[in-house]
Amino acid sequence: MRNNWIAVASAEHARRGCAVPAHGYMQVCHxxxxxxxxxxxxxxxxxxxxxxxxxxxDKCQRFVSIGxxxxxxxxxxxxxxxxxxxxxxxxxxxxxxxxxxxxLDQFEFVEDRSRWGYQFRLGLFKIGDADMRLIAxxxxxxxxxxxxxxxxx
Numbered sequence: 001m002r003n004n005w006i007a008v009a010s011a012e013h014a015r016r017g018c019a020v021p022a023h024g025y026m027q028v029c030h031x032x033x034x035x036x037x038x039x040x041x042x043x044x045x046x047x048x049x050x051x052x053x054x055x056x057x058d059k060c061q062r063f064v065s066i067g068x069x070x071x072x073x074x075x076x077x078x079x080x081x082x083x084x085x086x087x088x089x090x091x092x093x094x095x096x097x098x099x100x101x102x103x104l105d106q107f108e109f110v111e112d113r114s115r116w117g118y119q120f121r122l123g124l125f126k127i128g129d130a131d132m133r134l135i136a137x138x139x140x141x142x143x144x145x146x147x148x149x150x151x152x153x
Contacts, residue, residue: 002147003043004132008120011049011060011097018047018065018092025077026069029123031085036074038124039088043069044146046135048100048120061100066141067092093145098138107131 007028009017018024026045029035039045046066052058070089077087109127110116119125133148143149 003040004127004129005039005043005045006120006125006127006135007045007047008123009047009049010054010056011052011062011064013054014047014049014064017090018067021092021094024065024067024090024092025087026090027085027087031083033074033076033086035124036086036088039069041069041071044132044148045069045090046132046139050117050120062097063100063135063139064097065092066095066136066139066146068146093141095136095139095141098135098140103134103138106134 007014007026009028013027017026026036026039026047044066045068047064049060049062049064052060067090070091072089074086074088076084078084104110104113104116107116107127108131109119109125129148132146133143136143136146136148
């Protein structure tokens with residue numbers, strides 16, 4: 001069974017992960033390994049960016065990338081300066097960034113519209129197929145590439 005995930009990072013960091021499509025990756029929760037161990041090959045992941053820069057006040061509130069987790073396990077990657085986060089490989093599909101705001105009332109995972117951002121504080125959380133399809137459509141991503149075209153909703 002394929003799972004769907006929303007990963008959270010600044011737009012700057014999320015864009016870095018999908019900048020080279022053949023070598024895409026994901027990092028979550030400041031590089032921790034444990035959250036990435038919940039994610040499995042074949043799972044779908046969409047990156048949500050609350051801000052443009054990490055820790056910034058510059059609101060973004062957009063989904064910036066979407067793709068499929070590739071085979072393999074989390075691995076350490078030396079980014080220099082003593083920072084060695086864990087990553088997983090992801091094959092990102094071509095897409096356009098999309099604002100979350102017009103989607104909030106349609107998401108199944110948003111239980112209370114006044115507190116919609118609460119789950120995003122986790123850094124990585126699971127969502128249903130219908131919500132992932134909604135994100136993919138808003139991003140104009142190819143549903144077939146994400147194995148979302150044959151699912152019934």
